[in-house]
Amino acid sequence: MMAQLSNIGQNMGQGSGQQKVVEEEPDTTPLWQGMNVKLDLGNTVYTLATTRAKRQQYEIALNCNLKNKFYPTIELGYGLSHDIVGGGNYDGQGGFLKLGVDLNPLRKGRNKYYALLAGIRIGLGLQQFSLTDVTLNDDYWEPGGTTMNFPATFRADCWGEICFGLQIQVVGPLTMGWYGRIHFLFTGSTGTHQPYYVPGYGGVDAGNFSFNYYIGYRIDWPEKKAGKKPDNELPDAQPTELQN
């Protein structure tokens, strides 16, 4: 079949001198290309620095590399918030889970060390939060207002994310990468009082964009049989192109 296509291409090229038939090489990349365990440093450092540790978020992620093209991803983390705002105090903490898949749109040079990633996530955040000293303004009858407390409440929130990112090799099995995320909270104003912060999502009243910077470790498990490397795989050493 390929020989026929090639012949047709040659004939057409001779006839017109303009048209070409591009042969697509079959994708011989094995399905399993290893895993990447990633620790989020960017968002952790950013939240610690900008909120003076009143908000903290820690996250690890694991993605599987399938044919250097699809990256099913699971992200787990923990977040807490002790925010003091004009209308009251917020204390909440809990864990989160995000599931999704990334697609590597690169065609040329696609390999298991480097990826341009675009994907989606569905996130679930579970937390216990309380609201204290929430103001109840009554300027006429009780000037200065009064405050009230809401008891600790268990809350589950769900959101979706569209993410864009990069994954590159640093040295050996060490990788790093970025993710920019646009997220949309699906569980908005349910319940008598709403959370100010959702673990994994961030501040409900803040912008709907977030950023992650990951340091990762690539795991080639299970080990491949010796001498059977895919054609487009880089050696484990630093690629020579990187040094140039």
Added chain:
Amino acid sequence: MNNIPYPTTIIHIAFFFIILAITSCSVDTECRQQINVVVGVQLQGDSLRLNADSSAYDTVSFTQIRGLSVHGLEHDSLLADGLTSISTLQLPLKKKADTTAFVLSLAGIEDTLLIAYTRELSYVSLACGCAVLSTIDTLDFTTHFIDSVELINTAVTTVKENHLKLYFHLPQ
């Protein structure tokens, strides 16, 4: 070179995301929502005026009144000072009681308006705090210059609207 996916592009995209992240993560701590909950009262009055031609009294209706002062019962602070012409009143309900009374004074004559309601606490946001929404149940009033009070909207929320229509007749 094909094995490295465009390093300069990577740097540019990363820089773009960093800038976006820094500029978009500010937390809004200022209350920008309306949380005042007041009963809106529309005033409608009439008075008798001597018609010079017929030597009889005609009824003249008006929707603005001057000289009406209002304050809460056992509360000195004025809600309307009587110095300007007004067509509506904004009456704040007590947030920790189920009834609120107001004293209306016109030309030295006083009437009392009592509003009974049920309350519902509504959390607005952490920046704004809470609001107390009310549903007006019953009205009671004295009738020195107040003729009648019509309940046109029972739900008192953060939306500014009229809930009562107060008819009165001016003393001659």
